[in-house]
Amino acid sequence: MKAWSYLLLLLFMIISCSGNSSSQNLTWYxxxxxxxxxxxxxxxNELVRVSIGISAQVFYLSKKSADYKDLLEKATQSFKKSKTYNIGIENKTNIIKEIKEVK
Incomplete structure (x- = not known):
């Protein structure tokens, strides 16, 4: 019985430490x-170029993304109204995956 308890504890620790891998694959601005x-x-037909900040780092919005319209709308608000956001860029691809309101 004690062995099962240790095994369940080990399994629980592995599951709880795994976290959300998608957010770890993003670099946040x-x-x-x-x-x-x-x-x-x-x-x-596939990409829109988006420049972020004064140094004009270039990233991309994928037109094939399920969130494309929402991301483009937030990007446009930021561009036209100088609204600030927290922007998540997928590592190694430079594609914008998330744009979140600053709290």
Missing amino acids: NNATISNITEDPDKP
């Missing part, structure tokens, strides 16, 4: 403002 939005000249 907090309190960021979008400085430009343009069609990507190389892949106009």
Whole structure:
């Protein structure tokens, strides 16, 4: 019986420490403002170029993403009204995956 208790405790610890892997795959730019939005000249049917901040780092919105319209709307608000957001960029792809309100 004691062995089962240790096994269940070990299993519980593994499950609780696994967390959400999708948020770990993102680099966050907090309190960021979008400085430009343009069609990507190389892949106009797939991507939109988004520049963030004064240094104009370029990232992309995928038109094939399920959240594309929502992300584009928030990006446009940031660009036109200088609204700040927390922006999550997928590592190794430079694709914007999340845009969250600053709290």
